[in-house]
Amino acid sequence: MTSIDLNADLGEGFGRWRLTDDEGLLSVVTSANVACGFHAGDAVTMRRVCTLAAERGVRIGAQVSYRDLAGFGRRAMNVPPAELAAEVAYQIGALEVFARAAGARVAYVKPHGALYNRVVHDEEQAGAVVEGVRLADVTLPVLGLPGSRFLKLAERAGLPVVTEAFADRAYTDEGTLVPRGQDGAVITDTDEVVERSVGLARDGAVTSLTGERVLVRARSLCLHGDTPGAVELARKVRGELESSGVRVEAFV
Template sequence: MDVNADLGEGFGVWELGDDAAMLDIVTSANLACGFHAGDPAGMLRTARAAAERGVRIGAQVSYRDLAGFGRRFIDVAPAELTAEVIYQIGALQALAHAAGSTVGYVKPHGALYNTIVTHRDQARAVAEAVRAVDPGLPVLNLAGSVFFEEAQRLGLRTVAEAFADRAYRPDGTLVSRREEGAVLDDPEQIAERVAHMVRTGQVQAVDGSSIDVHAESICVHGDSPGAVTIAGAVRDRLLRDSAELVAFV
């Protein structure tokens, strides 16, 4: 099982999360590409740290929204969105190369991630950007999303992920961070939840119903309070259940 986290999300003198500690736990690192967070020096530093640990690097692409941390929907024209995603992947590709590694996949961030679950025009725009840069790059999102439909139509590999520390709606989408209870914070509860997901392919939604969830990768957010403790608990529980922790192939 792959465990991924959003990292490299500082900016200038502002640091967010403990990237070094998280890189000792995860198998894949979604590095911010400068549009919602991250600056060139920080991106290079985190890319080098990931390369040193053998952690796969992914491009965490976003709306151009530093002020809102990429968590606000932007009604951007598809052609413009395609260009912006190409730009972000390209920037991280160069920095990863300088760090002795490569970009191994693409994962949208925040509002863009959630929007393209159902917004076909933007989903197609992101998929077209990835194909334009490298049609061999896998993309991460929720199983059943229109983004996956568009990506598969273009011949891209899709990797379904599940969220360790986010609440789910009955339709399989994530509860908005604006709502109470959207982000979970109890490490043992989260670890047990992940173990249940992996074992049964199901997770409990906020209304108490059980919904199907398919995952080749588990996301633990690096900017959450107690992120390192949560990620460590998830890793330890998966190992106790005899799961092999490796980047998806």
């Protein structure tokens, strides 16, 4: 039977401000990408999400990013490699404290936003993220875009790699994500997102923005937690996957 992991970005708030319905999403997904304080999140939020995830048996992942609270980690930044590596390790370490306190552990690492897109092609920044993960734990799996420099360098460094796809994001003909500033980059139609989810899980393919069939072999499927109606969408995606014969389970 075909199987796939469902991951979502959680803990994306700080102080009195909350963006994601963490409790609702944790009843659906199998892996939680927890913001580690650089693009969103704070100590209280990280601890709360780790506790909820551990109670539900959901894998805890460190969602690392550029230090950019004001821009939600979606602004391009140039960070020296040594500094970026240290900051990636710092974020993982902070989340690990709360994961262990909840009786779990950080099970994987996923870059966020501008950093995620940057390491698809940028050798230097990708290498810095890999170094940061290895500083924290040389056994940690990393999530990333199939064919990215990040996953290639991670594999070369001995880190387990997990390919990821996005049902609610448009793809280019080359299999990369259409930039968010471009029309059609984010897919908001529920039925279309559900249909694309099943296609990605069963066929390893998706239709690009120009109408081309693009192969995207992925072990994990991301659903954005900051999408309006994210919990209901996630439930529909999981329900349709399972009714289509796809087993939904964590990759680790």
